Amino acid sequence: MAGANAIYGAGMVELGMTFSMEQLVIDNDMISMFKKAMEGVVIDDKTLAIDSIKEVGAGNDFIGQPTTMEYMGIQSKPHLFNREMLGDWRNAGSKDVVEIAHEVVKDVIKNHKVLEIPADRLKAMEDVVKRADEDYAKTQQEED
Numbered sequence: 001m002a003g004a005n006a007i008y009g010a011g012m013v014e015l016g017m018t019f020s021m022e023q024l025v026i027d028n029d030m031i032s033m034f035k036k037a038m039e040g041v042v043i044d045d046k047t048l049a050i051d052s053i054k055e056v057g058a059g060n061d062f063i064g065q066p067t068t069m070e071y072m073g074i075q076s077k078p079h080l081f082n083r084e085m086l087g088d089w090r091n092a093g094s095k096d097v098v099e100i101a102h103e104v105v106k107d108v109i110k111n112h113k114v115l116e117i118p119a120d121r122l123k124a125m126e127d128v129v130k131r132a133d134e135d136y137a138k139t140q141q142e143e144d
Contacts, residue, residue: 010024010027011023011024011027022101025105026080029079029080033076033078049062049071052067080100080101082095082097
């Protein structure tokens with residue numbers, strides 16, 4: 001929020017000495033919310049619900065208005081963090097964020113399909129490595 005443009009340490013725990021897949025999933029959800037906040041807020045007649053204000057009147061109840069429901073979740077839509085009422089959360093099993101993140105990790109491990117690298121890109125990557133190996137070999141010969 002203060003102008004930083006890089007986020008470091010996703011998935012790290014214990015001062016970066018350990019990596020947790022669950023922590024990575026949690027951090028990813030948080031980073032998504034930060035990025036959404038960095039987009040700012042659109043302020044116009046629609047998001048200010050000018051028509052609803054005129055219709056309902058200042059000081060009255062806006063909860064039932066379609067615009068309230070439409071824009072209520074505009075700030076972010078986390079995948080892991082539960083924003084339901086306490087009773088609804090309990091009725092849904094009372095899972096905490098770590099339990100949900102663990103389920104995501106298990107699903108990714110089971111179902112993720114790695115996309116194949118296109119042949120031309122793979123060749124370009126191999127060429128970069130080959131040139132680096134050749135340059136390194138030359139510097140080793142010059143030092144001997």
